[in-house]
Amino acid sequence: MNIVVCIKQVPASTHVKMDPVKHTLIRDKAGATINPCDLHALESALQIRENYGGKVTAITMGPFQAADVLKKAVGMTVDDGILVCGREFAGADTLATSYTLSSAIKKVCPADLIICGKIAVDGDTAQVGPGISKWLGMSLVCNVIKIEKIEDKKIFVKRAVEGGNELVSVSLPAVITVDKSINIPRIESIKGRFRELEFEPKVVNAEDIDCDLTKIGLNGSPTSVAKVFVPERQKAEHELIEGKNAGEKAQKIADFLFESKLII
Amino acid sequence: MEYFLSDKEKIVAETAREFAEKYIRPVRAEYDETGEFPWEILKKMGQADLCGIYIPEEYGGLGLGVFGLTLAVEEMSKVCGGITLAMAATALGTFPLLLYGNKEQKEKYLPKIASGNMICAFGLTEANAGSDAGSIATRADKDGDYYILNGTKTWITNGGVADLYTVIAVTDKSKGARGTTAFLVEKGTEGFSFGRKESKMGIRASSTTELVFENCRVHKSQILSREGMGFIVAMNTLCNSRPGVAAQALGIAAGALDEALKFSLERKQFGSPISSFQAIQHMLADMAMEVEAARAILYQTARTIDSKKQKNFSKESAMAKAFCSDVAMRTTINAVQIFGGSGYMKDYPAEKMMRDAKITQIYEGTNQICRNEIALQLIKDAKGKK
Numbered sequence A: 001m002n003i004v005v006c007i008k009q010v011p012a013s014t015h016v017k018m019d020p021v022k023h024t025l026i027r028d029k030a031g032a033t034i035n036p037c038d039l040h041a042l043e044s045a046l047q048i049r050e051n052y053g054g055k056v057t058a059i060t061m062g063p064f065q066a067a068d069v070l071k072k073a074v075g076m077t078v079d080d081g082i083l084v085c086g087r088e089f090a091g092a093d094t095l096a097t098s099y100t101l102s103s104a105i106k107k108v109c110p111a112d113l114i115i116c117g118k119i120a121v122d123g124d125t126a127q128v129g130p131g132i133s134k135w136l137g138m139s140l141v142c143n144v145i146k147i148e149k150i151e152d153k154k155i156f157v158k159r160a161v162e163g164g165n166e167l168v169s170v171s172l173p174a175v176i177t178v179d180k181s182i183n184i185p186r187i188e189s190i191k192g193r194f195r196e197l198e199f200e201p202k203v204v205n206a207e208d209i210d211c212d213l214t215k216i217g218l219n220g221s222p223t224s225v226a227k228v229f230v231p232e233r234q235k236a237e238h239e240l241i242e243g244k245n246a247g248e249k250a251q252k253i254a255d256f257l258f259e260s261k262l263i264i
Numbered sequence B: 001m002e003y004f005l006s007d008k009e010k011i012v013a014e015t016a017r018e019f020a021e022k023y024i025r026p027v028r029a030e031y032d033e034t035g036e037f038p039w040e041i042l043k044k045m046g047q048a049d050l051c052g053i054y055i056p057e058e059y060g061g062l063g064l065g066v067f068g069l070t071l072a073v074e075e076m077s078k079v080c081g082g083i084t085l086a087m088a089a090t091a092l093g094t095f096p097l098l099l100y101g102n103k104e105q106k107e108k109y110l111p112k113i114a115s116g117n118m119i120c121a122f123g124l125t126e127a128n129a130g131s132d133a134g135s136i137a138t139r140a141d142k143d144g145d146y147y148i149l150n151g152t153k154t155w156i157t158n159g160g161v162a163d164l165y166t167v168i169a170v171t172d173k174s175k176g177a178r179g180t181t182a183f184l185v186e187k188g189t190e191g192f193s194f195g196r197k198e199s200k201m202g203i204r205a206s207s208t209t210e211l212v213f214e215n216c217r218v219h220k221s222q223i224l225s226r227e228g229m230g231f232i233v234a235m236n237t238l239c240n241s242r243p244g245v246a247a248q249a250l251g252i253a254a255g256a257l258d259e260a261l262k263f264s265l266e267r268k269q270f271g272s273p274i275s276s277f278q279a280i281q282h283m284l285a286d287m288a289m290e291v292e293a294a295r296a297i298l299y300q301t302a303r304t305i306d307s308k309k310q311k312n313f314s315k316e317s318a319m320a321k322a323f324c325s326d327v328a329m330r331t332t333i334n335a336v337q338i339f340g341g342s343g344y345m346k347d348y349p350a351e352k353m354m355r356d357a358k359i360t361q362i363y364e365g366t367n368q369i370c371r372n373e374i375a376l377q378l379i380k381d382a383k384g385k386k
Helices: A036-052 A064-075 A094-108 A128-136 A190-198 A246-259 B007-034 B039-047 B065-079 B081-100 B103-114 B173-179 B230-266 B278-307 B314-344 B350-360 B367-385
Strands: A002-006 A009-011 A032-034 A055-061 A080-084 A113-117 A139-151 A154-161 A164-171 A174-178 A202-204 B120-123 B139-143 B146-157 B164-170 B180-186 B192-197 B208-219
Touching: A002 A036, A002 A128, A009 A064, A032 A036, A032 A064, A036 A055, A036 A113, A036 A139, A036 A174, A055 A064, A055 A094, A064 A080, A064 A190, A080 A094, A094 A128, A094 A202, A113 A128, A128 A139, A128 A174, A139 A164, A154 A174, A190 B007, B007 B039, B007 B065, B007 B081, B007 B350, B039 B081, B065 B081, B065 B230, B065 B278, B081 B103, B081 B120, B081 B146, B081 B164, B081 B180, B081 B230, B081 B350, B120 B146, B139 B164, B146 B164, B146 B180, B146 B192, B164 B208, B164 B230, B173 B180, B180 B208, B180 B230, B230 B278, B230 B314, B230 B350, B278 B314, B314 B350, B314 B367
Parallel strands: A002 A055, A002 A113, A055 A080, A080 A202, A113 A174, A139 A174, B120 B164
Antiparallel strands: A009 A032, A139 A154, A154 A164, B139 B146, B146 B208, B164 B180, B192 B208
16 A cells, blocks of 8 residues: 655744745744644554555655655655655645645655645645645545544544544545544654665656646745735733732622623 | 764664653653553654664664663663663563574564564572572473473563563582573463562562463473573673663663752752752762763773673673662762752652662672672782783
């Protein structure tokens, strides 16, 4: 079984500045790391490999530095890492990204199962996994919290929905996106880290993956960001409660809350 | 201090450090309290390749020798000397096989040990034979192709949880120490059972039990080396394994120093952090000096063993073990003192480190026995020079 895990390099800090003109994140100064949900996707794939055999390939789209997240995946013992890299991919929104990744998977690492983290911490869209399934015409299960089993070319999973969980089975090939609660990702193993010392990802560009140039990068991205801004902090009124001791102060607060009908 | 670690050695230490922070620190107090064996953690150690560091690559290990093992045990023992022992005592149980096993025996067991799927133990000590290893009473009587084992081993680390035991038993009483033989005995062999699990002062996450042999039949193919070599197998095992105890002791000491230093920066008395008082500063300085000296003697001993340039290293090995464990005891006592009242409470890690440190002065040869060996070698060397 070939399992492909889509991973993404994201800013390491939550305090990332915005480019006021381009309305995009200024990524270079923040430091970079692997998207947290994607670690759970990798762990899911490695557990499936342990239980059912097969090969795990990690794939990412990004600049050359994005090879760092592939190294991390190699440390966790994935078999292969593919970097989809080129100027032509720059400025991609989720539609273009999912098209690019699906084209690369189709061409370079055909998959029986594609696993994505359910959401990336930088864009917060949760659209790339579903997008890939659409482009490849595969079944999709999002928000997976447990992989029950793989049997007769079907995968049985539990997904969280509002008000409960659902057990779902879908035919392979399929795309699943996983929630953080699905597992605890392993640390990079010693042998994995030894491999990292010599690891070079397989790098592919638009030509290598046979993609339609009008569907990638900025050209293939219908999303346009009109404005990005940091919301202004509202000044709230406040009042300091005075009193002889904690009991008296608490009584005053309680009285106020009752009088304002905030509690009844 | 710069120890000129290779890239691979650095990776071993980093991995062990990350592993201990992620999987051991959050649960160490709980395991200490309940005395449960850390099955889940050990499984994860195997997954991270921490179980086969000293095992040759041809058997699925990393081939990084005693020094590689030392680095990993030190890093993990900084966080918990008890949980780490599940792996470190397996190394003790594996050395007889590594040193004296034949190809079939090695191929059968080493890959499983390296992957963390097999736990080992070493059974030498008995009620009346510990330091005096020549007095063991467990018998192995020959019966065709089998040996029949009878007797009881006491205080065996990993007892009950281990899958494979190296057991030293008497095959020819008339020959004394030369009449002992080392056997590989698998858990589940008929006539082999375990006594009660001991309740210990420290290293409480580790399992310590008796091994009970009642007409336990073991095939001759399970002998390590050959009949009569038991004492030599045991002594050379200890020479190779004592750096592991030293590493555990060093880790506990270094961990206690870290905790004491951190606490001294936070705890305020008379309006200042206690780290600003010279009485505390001098204690911290002594602890740091001793920890660094312990590390130096241990690393150099481990490198000496791995270099294979020195045939007999019983003196160096005993020095590293005795020195590091004495440092661990002094350092952890001082750490509790720096923590003051908090140090005596189980809410803080210092008292556990002090309890864990004590065993390192006792097992795998008490520090008194280690000193005997050091002196014996000194005298031998001096006489040889005459």
